[in-house]
Amino acid sequence: MNPRPTTASPSRISHPWLREAAKWCLGTQLEAGILRWSTVSQERMRCLVRFDRWLSTFADPLDVLGDPAHGVQLAAAFRRWDSDPANRLTRQSERRFAHKPVHSRQINDDLRAVAELFAFVAANPAEARQVLGVEPWSRVRVAHAAGWFRQVSRIPHQRDLNDEHYVDDHALAQIPAALPLLGLGRDEQMAITRGDGHQISARGFDDPQAMRMILLQILTGRRASEIHTCLFDCLFPVPNKTVDAAEGEEVARFHYAQSKIDIAPDNILVDREVVAIIEEQQQWIRERFPGITPRHLFMQRTGNRQGDKPYPSGTYNWMLREFSKPVKITDSRGKPVGLIHTHRFRHTQLTRLAELGLSVHVLMRYAGHATPSMSMHYVAARQEHAEQAFLATAKLRADGTHVTFSRDDHDSMHLFNRADRFLPHGWCMLPPLQTCDKGNACLTCPVFVTDASHQPALERQLAETEALINRTTAAFQEQHGRPMPEDNIWLLQRRAEHAALTKLLDTIRTKPGQAVQGAGCETATTGPVALTLDLDRSRRTRP
Known part of the structure; x- marks a missing residue:
């Protein structure tokens, strides 16, 4: 049924x-x-x-x-x-x-x-x-x-950087300021500032349940159905030995109405702010429906004598649609933000958590998803955050000199659109329309960039380069009975790479949190190599 x-x-x-x-x-x-x-x-x-x-x-x-x-x-x-x-x-x-x-x-x-x-x-x-x-x-x-x-058409893949479902800080700052209007009585009025900056006096909507529901969606990133159909007793204490919370911070486990994915979890940890909203709603239900045992946290206000009917989703959508008309929430670009599309708050919350550095499996657990790909679908890959992450650390050359990037630096921003700019130990800053003829000799290239996040790879490469030099020079000594000449072209290249790696790591260790453009070292000598030929030894003589 x-x-x-x-x-x-x-x-x-x-x-x-x-x-x-x-x-x-x-x-x-x-x-x-x-x-x-x-x-x-x-x-x-x-x-x-x-x-x-x-x-x-x-x-x-x-x-x-x-x-x-x-x-x-x-x-x-x-x-x-x-x-x-x-x-x-x-x-x-x-x-x-x-x-x-x-x-x-x-x-x-x-x-x-x-x-x-x-x-x-x-x-x-x-x-x-x-x-x-x-x-x-x-x-x-x-x-x-x-x-x-055969008539099903192929839809082109959307661009990777997509913030269409992301609600920015400008819009989120307007929503809590206007939400008290939802809970205000219909015979009362409240002065609000709309998204376009105009101040108006609006009449209340007399629906404190809708006000708390949208607040919970914003703070927890839950689906609308998981909020308006969750059970009345949805908060459970968390043992102190299980979770180490910040000093003075109250943590509880919130059980929501997860009905979309059978194998997905149905609870998350919430902070004091969420607990206060839920407890306020529970107190409102007890006062509004005395003498009954409520089943749901948010209940239908009329025709609900037994108290077993949840808040209708249609009423919630209608209320938010009507509420959006007078408040006119806008984002930082002046684009209207319709509050009826509450799933945007789920995208926003998961994006914020991902930008804080949560690993994929933790994000998947919080979202209640069964696969990592679904969680990544919800994360808005914002161009702004990508640029901020790249510019967060100062880049240095191997000789310790700084490389300054700005948000308008065209070539550096191409890193986010071209996979061939990512290297195991840094980035290649070669302009997009140029090609590279250095192969893997990045350490002697002036457009190579790295930072402290690649320190383990650089240390490993330094140790392997040093071991390679020692092993090869020893083999040369054993084979020819003399040391490998210092002007040997192979040895010159390896010495140059060793010097570059040493300078890179010294700079990174000396100034933690700083980072580097590659090749501040002297490159291998180019041009003709002087040779001395023994002509008498090479010339054939007649008997």
């Missing part, structure tokens, strides 16, 4: 043969654990409802199960119909989106839903005859699904 009401159900599919197939296919995938209720109700069923509406434009809807050779043309016709925003509207309240372009990803989802339904029926013919009967699904072949899959 569906644990929560759905916005799309099989009853909205008008064609009986399609409705029964959708129920069988999606029900089987639910039982097998391939899909979850949220995916079925919010995505798959909506896609099939749109497919059903498109079939209603046909004189004979069963033509879609006809000749598989025509599958590609039918899928292309559905793509064109589905790309019209007016054809995707299902409710009167959605009319305001009638002119909003349809993203290719949304059309691809509809095409895949139909193709997967055809593929499922074609792959299980015996079961299909028992559940759906012989007609009309006996006509479906794998070729039908292939024709629809």
